[in-house]
Amino acid sequence: MTNSPFTPGIAPGRLQPGAYDANFDDLHAPLDGHEAQVAADRCYFCHDAPCITACPTDIDIPLFIRQIATGTPEAAARTIFEQNILGGMCARVCPTETLCEEACVREAAEGKPVLIGQLQRFATDTVMASGAEHPFTRAAPTGKTVAVVGAGPAGLACAHRLAMHGHDVVIHDARPKGGGLNEYGIAAYKTVNAFAQAEIDWLMEIGGITLETGKALGADVTLDSLTKGFDAVFLGMGLAGVNALRAEGEDKDGVLDAVGFISDLRQASDLAGLPIGRNVVVIGGGMTAVDAAVQSRLLGAEMVTILYRRGPDAMPASQYEQDLAASKGVRIVFNAMPVAVLGNGSVTGVRAEYTRAEGKSLVGTGETFDIPADQVLKAIGQTLEGTPDGLQIEGGKIAVTGPGQTGVAGIWAGGDCASGGEDLTVTAVAEGRDAAEDIHKALS
Structure with a gap:
């Protein structure tokens, strides 16, 4: 086996061909x-x-x-x-x-x-x-049109409910496919057989919904043009920006965003062709960190370590997810934060410092240790990319009240890009659905 031409220690094809299908099979077999x-x-x-x-x-x-x-x-x-x-x-x-x-x-x-x-x-x-007929039918056409930005869970739920009420909906999404994190950001073993796309196709059988891909807000469409061209606008574009690690050396080769890593994996036609390091360190403690860590192991990484700055009780990933990671051979190091990425050009390790809580603050103890690594995956949260004109931002997200009301006439928001969400698919669905009902009320 040869190393990747990009970074020493990172290579594709670490497993026998049949192992990939077995490793990435359905996490839970469906009930009969x-x-x-x-x-x-x-x-x-x-x-x-x-x-x-x-x-x-x-x-x-x-x-x-x-x-x-x-x-x-x-x-x-x-x-x-x-x-x-x-x-x-x-x-x-x-x-x-x-x-x-x-x-x-x-x-x-x-x-x-x-x-x-x-x-x-x-x-x-x-x-x-x-193959039965879609369980819901559209109401009589209202003649009203709504623009939805983002074809993730919030946007899809909003669009479907609006279509049920008889409105015509156009969804604009920056990526080549719809689905948002359902398509690009969830572990492959949780949603096999291209289920995310099959679900979109099924959802759109309601009629009255058009999906336009490759249309990013701010680059290909503007909020001003949408508010002028449609009767209402719903923003559900998620969080596309990536938080900085704020550790010395994070620009070295081999340091990747975990969401991008998962996206590449989800879109790969041949998992054996995906390069993975022998020693992988994942920084973070949420579901994305666990998904990235487990899938690194399933791709053939020999040692995978999750580095989380707080204790187990504070870890956003549930105990079930922590146990799943451990069952796949992932080591979780609690109460430690990265202070430097080691290496000369390419990653050779991560230097971490133990932490302790002082009141509500977290401080370093001064005691450090090194973890060998040829690949580092950052799973430390995402940020709103670009600030839509005229909208109030609260805590790095679009401020909303009630069912997605932004305070600007004709504009609603929901999902990860809006304040108050929990970064869960199910919460985004609820916010998109409730915003749609409020939009319908306003248009009626």
């Missing part, structure tokens, strides 16, 4: 009909179900599980889609272990919740794979 019935029978069908309260999209979870239990998964899917049109993707990527399943009374009593996420996938997959 019998398994779904057994899982559904465990639900108590609580009247004031805490799982509903814990769901950002307010899906009536006991109802859809009862519908599965009575042999009507199509009805269950409609119950889900009425609240969350991207219910299929959310069933795959939503951190149910910290949302609906954590709130499940079975979890409290037995430590083993009802498999809500897998049951949701069973119902939604059943309908989407059936």
Whole structure:
């Protein structure tokens, strides 16, 4: 095996060809009909179900599980889609272990919740794979047009709900494909078989939605032109900028943005052709850090270390995700932050300093250690790229109140680019849906 022509120590093809398919297979095999019935029978069908309260999209979870239990998964899917049109993707990527399943009374009593996420996938997959007619139809055309910027979860949910109300929607997205982070930013083993694109195709069967790719706000379209050309505008373009590591040497060869790394992996036609280091260090503690670290191992990296500046209880990635990383051989070093990237031109290691909390602040202890590395992946958050004219920015995001109202007439925002979000697919869907209802009210 030869090294990559770009950076020493980084090379493609570290595994036998068949290993890639096995490593990147579906993280959770879908339930079959019998398994779904057994899982559904465990639900108590609580009247004031805490799982509903814990769901950002307010899906009536006991109802859809009862519908599965009575042999009507199509009805269950409609119950889900009425609240969350991207219910299929959310069933795959939503951190149910910290949302609906954590709130499940079975979890409290037995430590083993009802498999809500897998049951949701069973119902939604059943309908989407059936080839049946789209479950929702458009209202009579209103003659109103809405521009949506960003074809990620918020933008897609907003567009679908607006189309249901009879409005015509044009989605503008900077990338070659729609889907946003569902397509470009989620671990490949969570969404196999090009599901993100299949879900978009299915969603757009409602009609009245046009997707225009390669159209970036500020470069190809302007906010001024959209507000003049459409009756309303929804901004859901996510966060395209990358936070700086702020460590000496972060410009060395081999230092990459983790989101870009995952994007390249998701779009690769041959995983064996992706170069990966022998020793990989991932900086960060969220879902992106875990996704990048686990996939580095699955590509053949020998040693992968996640470096997180705080303790386990503060880590944004759930305990389930931390355990998943550990099960794949990823080492997590807590209470340590990078202070320098080592090497002469190319990365040879990361120098880190142990940290401690002083009140609400985090300070270095002065004790440092070195981790060998030929590849460093930054997963330390993203930023709003460019500030849309005339909109108030709060905490680095577009300030909104209520259902996505920006304070500027005719402009709404939601998802990761807007204030108040939780950087979750399911939250972005809820914000896009609720903004659409508010837009519809305003246009009516």
